[in-house]
Amino acid sequence: MADDRKIYFDHQATTPVDYRVLEAMIPYFSERFGNPSSHIHKEGVRANQALDFARERVAELVNAKSEEIIFTSCATESNNLAVRGFLKANAKKGRHIIISEIEHYSILNLAMKLKQEGYDVTTIKVDRRGLIDPQAVSGAIRDDTAMISINLANSEIGTIQPIKEIAAIARERGIFMHTDGAIAVGNIPVDVESLGVDALTMSAHNYYGPKGVAALYVRKGNAISPLFEGGFQEYGLRSGTENMPGIVGMGAASALALDEMPARIEHLTKLGKMLWKGLEEEIEYINFTGHPEKRLPGHVSFWIKYIEGESLLLMLNIKGVMAASGSACSSNLRGEDEEDLAASHVLTAIGVPVEFCSGSLTISMGKDNTEEEVLYLLDIMPEVVEKLLMMSPLYADKLRGKDPYSL
Amino acid sequence: MTEKAFPYSDKVMDHFMNPRNMGEITDANAIGDVGNPACGDMMRLYLKIEDDKIVDAKFKTFGCGAAIATSSMLTELLKGISLEEARAISNKAVAEALDGLPAVKIHCSVMAEEALAAALKDYENRGGGNGSN
Numbered sequence: 001m002a003d004d005r006k007i008y009f010d011h012q013a014t015t016p017v018d019y020r021v022l023e024a025m026i027p028y029f030s031e032r033f034g035n036p037s038s039h040i041h042k043e044g045v046r047a048n049q050a051l052d053f054a055r056e057r058v059a060e061l062v063n064a065k066s067e068e069i070i071f072t073s074c075a076t077e078s079n080n081l082a083v084r085g086f087l088k089a090n091a092k093k094g095r096h097i098i099i100s101e102i103e104h105y106s107i108l109n110l111a112m113k114l115k116q117e118g119y120d121v122t123t124i125k126v127d128r129r130g131l132i133d134p135q136a137v138s139g140a141i142r143d144d145t146a147m148i149s150i151n152l153a154n155s156e157i158g159t160i161q162p163i164k165e166i167a168a169i170a171r172e173r174g175i176f177m178h179t180d181g182a183i184a185v186g187n188i189p190v191d192v193e194s195l196g197v198d199a200l201t202m203s204a205h206n207y208y209g210p211k212g213v214a215a216l217y218v219r220k221g222n223a224i225s226p227l228f229e230g231g232f233q234e235y236g237l238r239s240g241t242e243n244m245p246g247i248v249g250m251g252a253a254s255a256l257a258l259d260e261m262p263a264r265i266e267h268l269t270k271l272g273k274m275l276w277k278g279l280e281e282e283i284e285y286i287n288f289t290g291h292p293e294k295r296l297p298g299h300v301s302f303w304i305k306y307i308e309g310e311s312l313l314l315m316l317n318i319k320g321v322m323a324a325s326g327s328a329c330s331s332n333l334r335g336e337d338e339e340d341l342a343a344s345h346v347l348t349a350i351g352v353p354v355e356f357c358s359g360s361l362t363i364s365m366g367k368d369n370t371e372e373e374v375l376y377l378l379d380i381m382p383e384v385v386e387k388l389l390m391m392s393p394l395y396a397d398k399l400r401g402k403d404p405y406s407l
Numbered sequence: 408m409t410e411k412a413f414p415y416s417d418k419v420m421d422h423f424m425n426p427r428n429m430g431e432i433t434d435a436n437a438i439g440d441v442g443n444p445a446c447g448d449m450m451r452l453y454l455k456i457e458d459d460k461i462v463d464a465k466f467k468t469f470g471c472g473a474a475i476a477t478s479s480m481l482t483e484l485l486k487g488i489s490l491e492e493a494r495a496i497s498n499k500a501v502a503e504a505l506d507g508l509p510a511v512k513i514h515c516s517v518m519a520e521e522a523l524a525a526a527l528k529d530y531e532n533r534g535g536g537n538g539s540n
Contacts (some may be wrong), residue, residue, distance in 0.1 A: 217432050391426065391475060392468075396431065
């Protein structure tokens with residue numbers, strides 16, 4: 001039924017594990033299986049060494065110190081540890097936090113929970129390109145503001161936030177600044193010193209490392225509390241036996257990312273521009289989302305008037321292209337009811353009318369995508385879009401001179 | 408475990424890729440227009456009814472894969488049947504004819520049922536069945 005072609009354009013969702021990363025991980029399953037807590041025997045010592053080495057490599061990627069890196073199981077855990085962990089350890093610093101309206105669910109839903117627990121949450125709005133105005137953050141700061149958590153880059157629209165400016169404001173006011181860098185770290189240069197953040201979430205599977213492992217950077221001198229009780233692993237901030245193959249993989253992926261980043265960015269910027277320009281030329285009713293320049297390399301997002309996102313996605317999938325949709329309908333096909341089909345909060349935040357949100361598409365390319373693949377997508381898009389336009393009663397109305405959206 | 412490439416049944420995929428009866432009937436005497444773009448899907452059903460029998464059915468749909476497939480299946484079920492038989496078609500029947508839909512997509516089959524009801528109402532409003540057509 002499907003085209004045999006397999007073009008993966010959904011790197012914001014996850015990336016494949018680089019074979020060099022996998023190779024580094026393999027010995028840590030059966031051969032070097034030791035527990036780093038077994039300090040005394042050979043396997044334990046080796047595991048400890050591997051843990052230290054991986055931590056150094058991850059730290060190096062973001063210009064942090066080794067002891068400022070805590071390994072976790074996923075970016076969601078890192079975000080929870082940063083926010084809840086800080087609030088728990090710094091109860092006297094106030095009960096007000098600042099986030100943005102385009103955060104990941106792990107921050108949005110946590111903020112909702114914190115509200116129920118009596119915290120005050122200010123949600124900063126973004127402009128039509130998805131950018132946060134640092135002055136809006138500054139204006140939201142109160143005497144009882146404990147922390148600020150704002151994402152570094154948004155997965156759906158690709159916009160990169162002015163974290164450096166926001167962090168400078170936070171520092172001046174003595175407020176803890178966390179940024180969720182889950183889809184940014186490893187893909188664009190992220191330097192905790194030049195950004196001036198106090199905490200940073202990192203996710204291995206977003207830069208060719210394995211799933212099931214992530215990290216949180218916490219600047220030295222800041223106290224945080226663990227999310228749950230246990231032993232002394234990860235400085236007592238994240239107890240539980242370490243996921244050694246995963247951690248080693250994250251270390252290897254970090255080293256590769258640091259090494260290859262300039263070349264990857266150059267390649268992806270080229271592919272991104274090529275796709276953007278091509279789509280702009282050939283698709284009449286296209287509207288790009290996110291910021292045209294301040295965006296992740298190789299990330300192109302848009303919506304097309306009169307057609308719906310999931311059907312577009314499904315048709316591309318049939319033709320061998322895998323992308324993502326912020327469509328109301330495809331967001332959670334495994335959900336239990338229609339409640340799971342709410343329109344994307346990111347798209348409504350940037351002012352895309354709800355009726356158009358259902359037509360949105362996110363193409364996120366990776367280091368191994370090629371120009372040929374971009375050309376193939378550009379080749380099939382007009383035909384796919386035309387097919388859906390022909391099916392659309394909205395387009396039929398439009399052709400009759402009736403604006404279907406005026407209802 | 409057989410690997411699946413799509414989130415829907417083969418039948419849904421077939422009707423999505425090769426929708427039956429897609430288009431408009433210029434001399435339709437019953438039109439059902441339901442949903443709106445803000446809800447994420449919209450279906451317009453065209454029927455040509457003669458002597459209490461549906462002689463032709465076509466559709467245009469804005470919506471996800473399931474919405475397009477249910478529209479296509481509905482028109483297939485409607486063609487050639489009597490109005491009485493048409494009134495008995497439920498959303499469940501459409502979903503079953505497609506070998507089922509994911510739980511979150513049941514509303515698409517409800518939309519098909521509503522489009523049918525709206526078209527039959529439209530036919531009545533136009534004085535259908537009283538010889539005026």
